[in-house]
Amino acid sequence: MQERLRIHHGIGSRVLLDSARDGVSYEWSPDGSGHVFHVHIEPGPILDEILRLRRELNVFLFRDDENGATIEKQWFYTGDREPWYDSDTGTLTLVSSRTLTYHPGDFES
């Protein structure tokens, strides 16, 4: 199973970053009762747009099967703390206090 980080605009779901598509590396780990993401990204239009829309982001981990089909999505709430960028380390940090996991076809009975 492959995992990738996706950051969407929360208003209409425009994809701002796809770690696989954009060649961006990241780490994520538990942080207190939530999670923290460190995204290694160079300054540029992708970063600019994420920071411009930082209060309206949907942050996901997509998990894909060997054929590339997404079989699970994990969504992270980042509304408690705005993302920030450290230009010295080239790291975008996102902090999440809540996560929900779901699958294609959920809630369609």
Next chain:
Amino acid sequence: MIDVRRKSDRFYAESDWLQSRFSFSFGPYNDPNNTGFGPMRVLNDDSIAPKRGFGAHPHSDMEVVSIVLTGSLRHQDNLGNVGVTSWGQIQRMTAGNGIIHTEYSDSDSETLNLLQMWFVPDQAGLEPSYEISAFDVDALGQAWVPVVSKTGAAGVAKIHQDMTIYLTELAAGEARDYDALPGRRTFVFMIHGSASLNGEIQLDERDEARIEDVTDLSFRAVQPARIMLIDLP
């Protein structure tokens, strides 16, 4: 100031199951100069083919109000809510700190036409919730009927923002006034028919007006009209 936006001015998007007009920036429509009106962030006029719709997706920190005009809307979410909404009802969802839901046309044959609006709540991180309320359709011909408000009431959905959504209906030639409070915004959407506004502007079907610093509003129907008016901070 009365800023009129015609139906034809709005961004149009379509797929094999969805036709939509966006009043504000949404998805592929990205205009930094048109991202909202006060706390109002989204108004999408969606037509959805029978049994089609939006699969599971998240929302957060947004008050989502749906008014179904034709057909019926089926909602399910991760809180266990299942609801079907049609004309005469309001669906209000508080996304708060996160909700996952689906939205589908519930009809086998009828196109679902709904107005979906998103408003920034007055507080972030709210507990997610979902509500269907029913308003008195027959009363629309008599007054501005509140269907969504901050306080809520019988027949009025409760929203976490200092705002009120009204609906009304006018017969041809009939007039109805609205007195806005100073300092408030007023958003007007002509759902059906046409009417003049203050005797100087004609709003036709699916036209909208974003009004600031004008408190005395007078509508007179040119054709039988159904109007949505939103009082906003």
